[in-house]
Amino acid sequence: MLQQTQVSRVLDFYERFLSRFPDLKSLASAREGAVLAQWRGLGYYARARNLHKLARRVVREEAAVYGGVLPTSPRELRALPGVGAYTAGAVASFAYEQRAALVDTNVARVLKRCFAPALHPKRARDLARLWLIADAVLPRSGRAGWTHNQALMELGALVCTARVKHCGKCPVRTLCRSADGELG
DNA sequence: CTCCGGATCC
DNA sequence: GGATCTGGAG
Structure with a gap:
């Protein structure tokens, strides 16, 4: 949500979105239309579609690889839909405390x-x-x-x-x- | 390189 | 009115 969007604007959407989809599993089992509905008003809707794809990939398609959990290295994260260099670095550093640079x-x-x-x-x-x-x-x-x-x-x-x-x-x-x- | 949304700042 | 915002995909 924070990709090219101000924090102050994201906060309300973030709360409602996580309330509706608390984890990757619930997001993966949702229809794309339901995800887009939660995203309405935030803009850059490709982010919502990519996030939904990411959830399905991690939870379902490659569950054997990821085990339903996001990978920790920037290179693996970078391979997921909607995850570029910045987001990969941010997740690796902030979520997993890996040594990773990030440039937003x-x-x-x-x-x-x-x-x-x-x-x-x-x-x-x-x-x-x-x-x-x-x-x-x-x-x-x-x-x-x-x-x-x-x-x-x-x-x-x-x-x-x-x-x-x-x-x-x-x-x-x-x-x-x-x-x-x-x-x- | 262009496009993608829309609020907010100046 | 134009720039800016915790970018990424085509």
Whole structure:
């Protein structure tokens, strides 16, 4: 749901959706129409269809492989419908505490401003470089990586925002290559 | 690279 | 009015 959609907008849909489909099994046994009905109003309906396919694949078709549970490595997650590089990294890091980098729109902006101001995250070439930076600054352990990734995303969501950045309140302004203000 | 939804920010 | 939002598929 959070793919290209603001958290504040997702919250209500998330609660209602999980109330209707509490786990992968219930989602897999539902009709696609029922899933889309819960999704109505949120937009990007391919996400709903992909999530439904994912549930059926994990629970039914490849139950022998997955055992009804999501895999833990980014590479395996990436192979599932609707799961790209970001979502794979987010699930591996946040759900399973694996050591995995993740670059969403927030992290891309933070890393760009902090380490590589000349890059343009919209270009695939430059985004790939930001992924390399994300991996380079990622702590060794999965547990520390969880905190690190949460911190990067929070920084992007609350301080290093897209429209109005708040460099004066930023904890890493002294090492940021794009920071405003009298401090460098 | 384009398309996909719609609320919200500026 | 345009940009932006915890992207991914065709």
